Amino acid sequence: MPPYDDWNKIDDEEDEELQDMSAYEGKRDVILFCIDCSESMLELREDPNYEDVQTCHVYTALEAAMQIQKKKIISGPNDSVGILLFNTTRKSEANRRQGSEIKRGTFVYQSIAPLNAPKIQELIQLLDAAREDPNKLRDTCPPLTGKRIPLGDVFTSCNWVLRDSAPKIATKRIFLITDSDEPHSGPGGHQLITSARTTLIDLTQAGVTVEPFFISTPEKPFDVSKCYSSILLPNDLEDENDQDQGPAILSESISITRIEDLLSQMRFHEVPKRALFSIPFQFADGFTIGIKGYGLVTEQKKGTYKYFVDLGDRMEVAEVRTVYIDEDRQVEIDKSKIVFGPDLGSATAADEDEDEEESGASGTRAVKAGYRPFYTAEEVRSFRTLGLEPGIKLLGFKDRSELSFEDNIKHSQFIYPDEMTYSGSKRTFSALLKAMIKKKKIGLVLTLTRRNASPIFCALLPQEEKVDEGGWTDPAGFHLIPLPFADDIREAPIQEAFRASDDLKDAARAWIDKLSVKNGTYPPDSYPNPALAYHNAQLQASAFREQYDPDSFEDLTEPKYEMIHKRAGKLLQAWKEAVASDESANVVVATTGSKRKADIAVDEAEIRSKYDAGTLGKLRVDQLKEFLKAKSLQVSGKKAELVERVAEWLDAH
Template sequence: MAPYDDWNRIDEDDEDELQDISWLEGKRDVILFCIDCSESMLELRNDSIYEDTKTCHLYSALEAAMQIQKRKVLVGPNDSVGILLFNTSRRNESTSQGSEIKRNNFVYQPIEQISAPKVLELMQLLDAARDDPEFLRTEFPPLSGNKRVPMGDVFTSCNWVLRDGAPKTATKRVFLITDEDDPHPGAGGQRLITSSQTTLLDLTQAGVTVEPFFISTEEKPFDTSKFYSSILLPTNLEDTDASLLPESIFITRIEDLIAQMRIYEVPKRSIFNVPFQLADGFVIGVKGYGLVTEQKKGSYKYFVDLGDKMGVAGSKTIYADIDDDAIVEVPKDEILYGMTLGATTEHYEKGGRVVPVGSRVFYTAEEVKSFRSMGLEPGIKLLGFKDRTELRFEDNVKHSTFIYPDEMTYSGSKRTFGALLRSMLAKAKIGLALALTRRNAPPVFCALLPQEEKPDETGWLEPSGFHLVPLPYADDIRAAPIDEGSRASGEIVEAARAWVLKLAVKNGAYPPDAYPNSCMKMEPGD
């Protein structure tokens, strides 16, 4: 018979997350740098750091890729990075992967886990390019006659590189770096645009996110309306907004490329993906993102000596039935959960589910889960509206979740979500909702706090959306049971003064080196 604590263990045994797309759950991050290698990217310019040195946009893009790899050695050693160059006449080596790469697309570094030799190879390339400004042009010659690779072929090559090298459960992203705003001018451009839209959709459906970094200078400003606004999926909620690509980054100073990439270095992973019911038969899709998370100490691991190496010892918990010195594992679906009611029941015969009334109650794991969720399906249901002033500061007792529309689940979710958001902001209202974000979690009443978009010259400071604020129970906001404070009498204060004065440091100075901190001895030095 399972004790009360085992009822909560159901969540740990078979927790059913609501993230249906497995690539969003991956802990590993995969970044493919897709860098333009055209004539304009190889044009020499004065370097902003080194005097009397000329570099190009391609050099800066490769340096940004190198800096990201160096940072991931510490923050994400299990992540993978690759580099793909397009609009170059250099051919790929004869490998199994190279046969699928389109022409004039060169894989400089395939998708592989971060390693020191891989970073060193890129550093040596950059050192050679700094000594010889024409080195990159010789190493990666651009196409002659201002010819350009169809962007559809570029996206197809990215798909093949990621498919062959990236883990299936990883978060896959493509950092597109280019300074050409119209890669397909002239006749036949519309056909190439359609092809680019199709291949980019295939890339997106494979779980890959394309994050563009457009290089815009005074001599050559970048205009997204010529090509990229028609192929990249818009992420804004306003249909009438002229900024069709709010997630794109316009680099006016190429030295800012590394700083901008650090913002996008960590992938955005949604913690749930559920339907948002506005009324009966009126449903849209939303995703939830955690804005604050608790940094916990890593768990201990046990290792076993395998002779030539040390391996991690895994642990497994099983439930077994011991009978006649034989241990037989019991399947999880046959385990019952219950508690003892009333007096002890040791005198009852073991093994039977039928017991006297009022003695024991047994439930299956599915029944316990139904008690938690009250038979509700995962989702967020809008119940009504209240004035903004009704939401008090003390109501926020838990971390809120930021929800954003998911167009891939229900078509038209962004437009409907945006209309609701604008209406609530104009009327200064908040929403009341019943939220069940995990299948085996209890439903919670929440407040929908609208947040208006706050734009910046270079992007968004805060995106538009709703904060899903869990409302507290009555016990969560009860007053502290303190009737009267305790104050020391004058005699006690005088008695304590004698030994408090003896705690004073001699000469009125405190040399920290004379009092080493024992807890810091095991910490690594900077």
């Protein structure tokens, strides 16, 4: 097995242990839109949203690319986007400068570069012109007639565009948009399919992912089994060498029946699947595979603020850097030379000089009793990690029934095999997953995700691959659930209450069924945070120098009251009347109130003033006892005895 030298790329000591978002913010994302410009894609159709307006699939694809760029310029300003058109006869000097590997029939409309407003405005102007003149796109990118270029050439051009322009450390993806389900229909189609798959494997090994968006219409349904099932790589855990029935069939969910769904599908794939950590998974001594961990739940927040420097003619982003300064010498101190220690009081200068002499003589750090010990940053990190290296170590297995619901006190993470670090990881991972699902077991592991985290015990909950009715797939893998310590769980107080009758439950169930979410799932992408969406809309208008109208903002989370009353208004009214007429709904549970404890604290000066005035008898018994108790005197006896005992103490003091 190859060595695993670079366990983790994150070294920031201030990160949280399990919810580290620096991987999302620091790593760039690169998207190359690869759009088919064939005759069928440029064929004019009636626009479903506007009357007497014609459009085409290329226009919709470019509009989706523009919308993604406008959204990314706010959420990911450091990301890069490019547009490659294929099956077109257009040529340019940019293609020649890219090199001879840019195949004929492909055209780089927008080279991969960081997002900027002028670049997006240029695309907006093209779309506006195409809206006025439906033939504008055909004139801009004339299609190839009578033939199509092989997909292998398309992937080769994409590879060279990404290699020449994309950052080396980035998440690279290709959004392939086409309506042709059989591009290699001519002679030699089998060889072209093999060549395309080989080129795609080269892309995958270079860290590039292909996200297909197949356009299907009622007149021309898209059949993925004709060609693309033999080209695109499967996403399951099965190893290709273990499949006896040929290549896996792609899911029909990637075939878009309605062209309006193209943008919503792209928004779903807009956020890249970035791994939070990449660490080894140790089954036993000498038996290790590689895995990657992903966060399933992440809160989307406003972008980080930046400082700008006014240089007169332009504004430049200020570079923020933290520097440690020696107050005595006013010079910069190397961060690696800083030591840490608890603050136990300051020592005198003579003691410090004596400590330095002893330390220099013996070569060790001598610390006197009562003075603070010092530790280096590496030693402090070792205290936190207990000297362990990042990784997951399998300790054993338990029955699935032993994992309780209340054990999940933090967001779990999802782990998936990493074939690039250890060969055979996917096959071994799949075998363990199937065995645990079959035997209904969970795993118990010791986990350290990063060098600056603390090791914790976690449960490995296996998940089998499932496909729901909507076409979305739950991938196969393990949920890494942090197990709580004993003091993390509190016993819930048991309170008795009146239970609703069966008639009330049926009345409530009637209107709940009418207002349930479609398919029983909640799509978070369809209901964005209104405060965040309003903030981003204003930033977007400012970036493109557009006038923003606050009244045009639509809060998608606001309940649709008219629809609610239309669907379940009568059922809600019947349920409210049933609740009002139910006797148990108007009963209040009697609770015993706790008496407030009287304040018995009495100041000594007040007691002495009453002693001088001869009014000690006006004090209560509990106040006299509290005073005697504070003076370590006897508190037994009647009130007269207590008053006499207090007076004797005051006489003596």
